[in-house]
Amino acid sequence: MKHNFYMEPLTIRKEALGDIIKDLSNRGYRVIGPTVRGGTIGLDNITAIEDLPVGYGDRQVTGGYSLFKHERPYFFGFSNGPDSLKRFLNPPYQRLFAIKKRAKGFETMIYEYEGSPFAFIGIRACDLRALHILDMVFEKDPFYQAERKEIFIIAVNCIFPSNTCFCPSMNSGPEVKYGFDLLLTEFDEDFLMEVGSKKGLNAIEGVHHKEAAGADIEKKRGLIDSSSKSIKKTLDTEGLPTLLYREFENPWWADIANRDLSCGNCTMVCPTCFCNTSNDTSSLDGKTATRIRCWDSCFSVNFALVHGGNFRPSRRARYRQWMTHKLAYWINQFGVSGCVGCGRCITWCPAGIDITEELMAIRISGKRR
Amino acid sequence: MDKPRLAVFKFTSCDGCQLSIPDMERGLVDIANTFDIAYFLGLKSRKSTGYYGISLVEGSISTPDEIKRIRAIRENTHYLVTIGACATAGGLQALRNLKDLGAFKKAVYPKPEHIDALKDSLPISHYVHVDFELWGCPISREGLLEVLASFLRERRPNIQAYSVCFECKRKGTPCVLVAQGIPCLGPITRTGCGAICPSYGRDCYGCFGPSEDPNIKSLSLRFETLGLSKDEIKLRLAGINSYAFGKYHGKE
Numbered sequence: 001m002k003h004n005f006y007m008e009p010l011t012i013r014k015e016a017l018g019d020i021i022k023d024l025s026n027r028g029y030r031v032i033g034p035t036v037r038g039g040t041i042g043l044d045n046i047t048a049i050e051d052l053p054v055g056y057g058d059r060q061v062t063g064g065y066s067l068f069k070h071e072r073p074y075f076f077g078f079s080n081g082p083d084s085l086k087r088f089l090n091p092p093y094q095r096l097f098a099i100k101k102r103a104k105g106f107e108t109m110i111y112e113y114e115g116s117p118f119a120f121i122g123i124r125a126c127d128l129r130a131l132h133i134l135d136m137v138f139e140k141d142p143f144y145q146a147e148r149k150e151i152f153i154i155a156v157n158c159i160f161p162s163n164t165c166f167c168p169s170m171n172s173g174p175e176v177k178y179g180f181d182l183l184l185t186e187f188d189e190d191f192l193m194e195v196g197s198k199k200g201l202n203a204i205e206g207v208h209h210k211e212a213a214g215a216d217i218e219k220k221r222g223l224i225d226s227s228s229k230s231i232k233k234t235l236d237t238e239g240l241p242t243l244l245y246r247e248f249e250n251p252w253w254a255d256i257a258n259r260d261l262s263c264g265n266c267t268m269v270c271p272t273c274f275c276n277t278s279n280d281t282s283s284l285d286g287k288t289a290t291r292i293r294c295w296d297s298c299f300s301v302n303f304a305l306v307h308g309g310n311f312r313p314s315r316r317a318r319y320r321q322w323m324t325h326k327l328a329y330w331i332n333q334f335g336v337s338g339c340v341g342c343g344r345c346i347t348w349c350p351a352g353i354d355i356t357e358e359l360m361a362i363r364i365s366g367k368r369r
Numbered sequence: 370m371d372k373p374r375l376a377v378f379k380f381t382s383c384d385g386c387q388l389s390i391p392d393m394e395r396g397l398v399d400i401a402n403t404f405d406i407a408y409f410l411g412l413k414s415r416k417s418t419g420y421y422g423i424s425l426v427e428g429s430i431s432t433p434d435e436i437k438r439i440r441a442i443r444e445n446t447h448y449l450v451t452i453g454a455c456a457t458a459g460g461l462q463a464l465r466n467l468k469d470l471g472a473f474k475k476a477v478y479p480k481p482e483h484i485d486a487l488k489d490s491l492p493i494s495h496y497v498h499v500d501f502e503l504w505g506c507p508i509s510r511e512g513l514l515e516v517l518a519s520f521l522r523e524r525r526p527n528i529q530a531y532s533v534c535f536e537c538k539r540k541g542t543p544c545v546l547v548a549q550g551i552p553c554l555g556p557i558t559r560t561g562c563g564a565i566c567p568s569y570g571r572d573c574y575g576c577f578g579p580s581e582d583p584n585i586k587s588l589s590l591r592f593e594t595l596g597l598s599k600d601e602i603k604l605r606l607a608g609i610n611s612y613a614f615g616k617y618h619g620k621e
Contacts, residue, residue: 038543038570063591065548083541092539259590262582263556264531268538279527284399284518295539300531301581315582350534350546350556351587 006195009212009220013190014075016207017121018049020154020182023203024119029152032088033121034081039067043083046121053078060162060343063352076122076186079162080342084271085131088118089147090138094293096278101287113143117150123180124158125173126165126342130271132179136334137274143293152199155180157220159227164343166233166356172340174227185220192220235341235356236363241328247366248320256358257316259351264297266345266353267322272338273297298322323355373422373521375404377411378442380428380435381462381490385507386453387411387427393510400517421446423520425513426499429455431462431490443497448520451493452513454506458578458613461506463490466612492612501526504559506576506609512561529560530581533573536564545572552592552605557583557614578610585617 024031025047033046036053046052057070058078070077095111123131138144158167158174167173176183181200185192192212195201267273277296282289296303298321304312312318330338339355346354377387391397391412400406407417424446430436443449451457459466465473466489474481493499503516512528519526529535533555537544545567546553553572555564559580566573579585589602597605606614 037541038545039548040543042541042543044541063547064550065544082538082544087541092541259584259587261556261584261587262532262580263534265534265538265544265556268535281515281527282518282522282524284403284514284521286518286522295535297531297535300529300535302529302531315584348544348547350544350553350591351584352591 006197006201009217010193010195010204010209011187011190011212011216012193012204012207012209014186015049016209017052017075017184017191019207020203021046021048021121023206024152027203028116029119030116031119031121034076034078036067040065041067041078041081043081043087043120049075052122057160058162060164060347062164062346062354063349065347072188074160074186075191076156076184077160079158079160079165080124080127080344082269082344082348084127084269084342084344085120085123086134086271086274088120089131089134089151090144090274090276090295091147092295094143096143096291096293098288098290113146115147117152118147119152119154121154123153123155124342125155125176126158126167126170126340127271128153128155128176128179129170129172129340130342133272133334133336133338133340134274136336137272152203153180154182154184155196157183157185157224157227159186159223161227161231162343162347164233164346164354165231165341166235166343167341168228168231169233169235169237169356170337170339170341174231175224185223187216187219187223192216233343233346233356235339235359237327237337239363240337241331243363243366244324244328247362248324250362250366252358252361252365253316253320255361256319256353257314259353260299260315260319261349261351262299262301262315262318263350264299265348265350266355267297267299268295269344269348270326271340271342271344272326275303277303298325323358326355327359372403372405374407374417374419375400375517376408376421376424376442376446377406378408378424378426378428378438379410380426380439380456380493381431382428382453382455382460384411384427386456386505387425389507389510389513393514396510396514399514403517403521419445423448423450423517426451426456426493427453429460429462429490429492430487430496432486434485436487436496439493439496448500449493449497450501450503450516450520451499452503452508454504454576454578454609455490456493457502457504458610459490459492461609461611463612464607465490467607467615490612501528503528504578505561509561509563531560532556532580533558533560533562533564533567533577536560536562537567540564540568542568545570546591550595552595552597552602554588554605556580557585557588574608575606575614576609578613579617583614583617585614 183194326338554575555573559577
């Protein structure tokens with residue numbers, strides 16, 4: 001995808017981000033950004049820069065996460081937490097409609113999104129790719145589209161990736177190249193700011209800024225290069241999707257199943273896992289029925305329960321379905337991989353299952369057979 | 370049309386599940402408007418016998434007399450739904466199944482020969498057919514209302530059996546196991562409580578019983594890396610739902 005910059009880069013003081021947040025709130029946006037929650041950095045409502053996790057960093061390993069304090073008060077000195085944009089654009093619970101019994105016939109009420117448009121702060125390249133993917137998945141979904149269409153995005157170039165990240169393998173980061181209104185690169189003393197849209201330009205009206213010097217652009221380049229180099233984890237995409245179709249009966253799937261908890265955490269934190277279920281409930285008096293859509297997961301046994309039986313009755317079948325969908329079927333379905341290399345499924349797996357290592361094991365044992 | 374007759378029965382239990390019905394306040398009004406509450410000693414002393422549409426059964430079977438009583442109830446009810454960990458999994462008192470009942474009797478009672486108890490405390494489903502099992506210690510009120518509404522309309526209850534983690538992640542509750550290294554039973558425990566404990570920063574202790582496909586061995590390995598001994602891990606599972614977890618873990 002081609003670069004998408006609206007004007008020459010600028011530099012702003014770090015505190016000026018607070019002015020932009022206030023301005024966005026005044027324009028009626030619901031501002032969402034990173035904030036410390038229960039020993040993690042989640043995405044939540046932000047009203048001032050004090051709400052941001054200034055000075056925090058995170059350590060992420062397979063099945064482990066912890067926060068620490070940097071010596072410098074970085075605004076974005078951490079990597080992705082468990083939350084992604086899907087929490088807001090495809091919320092975990094969504095009322096779709098209700099049906100009420102009337103004296104004559106029925107009345108149907110379809111729920112519509114009535115909240116303010118979202119402004120997201122601190123979104124990384126991997127999550128912008130995920131947003132692009134969700135746009136394809138929910139192209140014809142009126143509920144997603146209503147929440148999606150007016151959003152404002154302040155992206156950041158990711159210069160503190162975690163040990164579980166592998167975005168370079170998926171060609172989705174760490175550099176932000178498209179899909180933002182404003183883009184920040186954090187230096188020690190200030191931000192390099194790039195403007196990606198007319199909306200972005202309007203939002204920085206009145207914010208004190210300087211034109212960036214050539215040295216600033218070089219500094220950005222250097223930070224992104226060293227960020228990229230610091231990402232050691234890789235996922236070998238060679239031969240996908242056919243590799244996984246060929247290895248459908250590979251015995252390694254059973255080995256994974258021994259460790260798999262069937263808990264669903266990987267799918268819940270995945271920024272592209274979109275599967276949901278619709279639950280109908282009726283009131284005791286039988287006069288009202290409501291349909292609620294909520295996040296589901298292919299790791300739930302009932303997910304594959306249909307009339308006549310369950311077509312994925314084992315953990316082996318369920319894990320295989322998840323990985324094969326993410327890395328293979330997805331390519332046939334949407335033309336791109338479903339994995340953006342954010343590493344969330346690795347960090348948040350209580351059993352410490354690492355998709356990159358399991359794919360490697362499937363690949364190697366497939367060659368041996 | 371006559372209102373369907375509802376009965377609530379108690380066996381070996383603490384009453385907490387049945388008392389969640391009067392505790393519902395608004396929900397109780399809805400239940401009273403929808404059902405003829407025919408038998409519910411926790412609510413009214415007048416007993417109306419006969420055939421019941423739905424019987425909610427709380428408590429485990431732990432005496433010979435209770436076996437006779439549950440069989441009689443089964444014969445006189447269309448749907449039988451167990452409510453809570455005792456009725457569904459034998460309850461906390463099923464810990465005795467792991468040990469010698471005689472020794473307990475001797476330690477507690479001066480004349481143990483007067484105590485007429487079964488060796489094991491077992492779920493209702495061990496003795497009679499159960500139409501639906503609602504887990505929890507105690508059950509959730511929303512869950513019970515959903516079960517009543519679904520049986521009334523002859524539809525499948527929207528009660529899920531996957532892990533507590535589903536609920537934590539949907540709610541945005543930080544994972545206490547991954548982020549704090551607390552030995553949480555959430556990954557192998559059935560959802561339904563609304564993931565209350567992790568939302569207060571503590572570990573799930575399995576009060577809704579095992580999830581639909583619990584991998585206890587894998588979670589135990591993770592607990593070992595957190596520094597728990599094999600005995601400590603066993604103790605974590607030996608609680609309210611010991612009998613149900615034991616089915617997967619092997620009785621030890």
